[in-house]
Amino acid sequence: VTDSHSAVSAAFRRFCARPNNVNVQLVVDSPPSLQKRLVERQIDLAIFGFVPRLSNLRYQNLYAETSTLFCGQGHPLFDVSEDDLSLDVLRDYAFASRSYWCNQDLERIGMCKSTASVEQVEAQLILVLSGAYLAYLPTHYAQTWVDKGLLRPLLPDKTSYAVRFTMATRKGVRTTPTLKAFIQDLYTSVGGHREERAESFELPALASWQPRRQAKDHVVALN
Numbered sequence: 741v742t743d744s745h746s747a748v749s750a751a752f753r754r755f756c757a758r759p760n761n762v763n764v765q766l767v768v769d770s771p772p773s774l775q776k777r778l779v780e781r782q783i784d785l786a787i788f789g790f791v792p793r794l795s796n797l798r799y800q801n802l803y804a805e806t807s808t809l810f811c812g813q814g815h816p817l818f819d820v821s822e823d824d825l826s827l828d829v830l831r832d833y834a835f836a837s838r839s840y841w842c843n844q845d846l847e848r849i850g851m852c853k854s855t856a857s858v859e860q861v862e863a864q865l866i867l868v869l870s871g872a873y874l875a876y877l878p879t880h881y882a883q884t885w886v887d888k889g890l891l892r893p894l895l896p897d898k899t900s901y902a903v904r905f906t907m908a909t910r911k912g913v914r915t916t917p918t919l920k921a922f923i924q925d926l927y928t929s930v931g932g933h934r935e936e937r938a939e940s941f942e943l944p945a946l947a948s949w950q951p952r953r954q955a956k957d958h959v960v961a962l963n
Contacts, residue, residue: 747803747929748787754925762918770859772840778910784919789903791840800907802930806879809849809899810891814871818892825895836867836875845876849899878903 752764767774767783771791777783778797793799809830811817817825817833827849837845837854838861846854856873858864861881867873869890877891879900885891893899907926909915915923 747931748926750929751922751926754929755922758921760918760921770840773859775908778908781910784909784916785922786908787905788908789905790844796911797908798911802905802907802926804902804904806900807845807876807903808879808882808896809874809894810868810877810882810886811874811894812869812871812885812892813890815874817874817894818871822895827895827898830874830894830899834873836864836873838864838876848876848901 765783767777769777771786771788774783774786774788775791775794775797778786779794787802789805811833815833817829820829830849831851834855835846835849835851836856836858839857839859856867858867861877864875865877865881865885868875868877869885874894876899879893882891882893886893907923909919909923
């Protein structure tokens with residue numbers, strides 16, 4: 741929601757402007773859970789950040805967001821001068837990691853293990869705001885609390901990195917015209933130049949006039 745580059749809202753705006761009677765279900769969950777739901781055919785499409793890829797899913801890069809290491813007000817490092825900070829200093833403090841990142845966030849600052857793990861970024865934010873943990877947060881997501889003086893980025897020039905967000909769909913399954921239309925709207929919204937954009941997808945006439953009780957469910961899931 742706080743990422744101006746995600747363009748997911750813009751994709752829904754384009755999609756809903758098409759004549760249709762589609763019943764959209766939007767799910768927010770962790771990347772591993774979203775992949776599991778895709779494989780089990782509970783959802784049609786998922787968008788998430790880093791996660792180990794599965795061979796039976798198709799992935800397409802969409803955009804990237806910046807993550808930076810943060811501490812919260814009350815943390816021993818919150819008021820320390822930037823000149824007195826170093827990666828060695830950061831390693832001495834408790835760290836909250838994302839369980840599905842396979843320790844990649846830890847490795848970026850040379851830590852061996854975390855002292856807390858979470859599935860969602862909201863839980864990670866709670867731990868950082870406690871003043872007891874360091875953690876990586878999306879820069880756009882943390883900015884509200886930075887502006888309030890509740891969070892502080894730590895050595896952003898050294899700790900920041902880009903997290904690529906990906907769209908995933910099932911392999912070996914026919915893509916419905918409805919899903920193709922949404923994918924086209926998503927690509928258009930992120931400014932991507934993908935193969936699918938060469939074709940103009942239109943919803944079938946049935947989707948425009950069928951009774952509401954027969955509307956086809958299409959599930960989009962986000963991390």
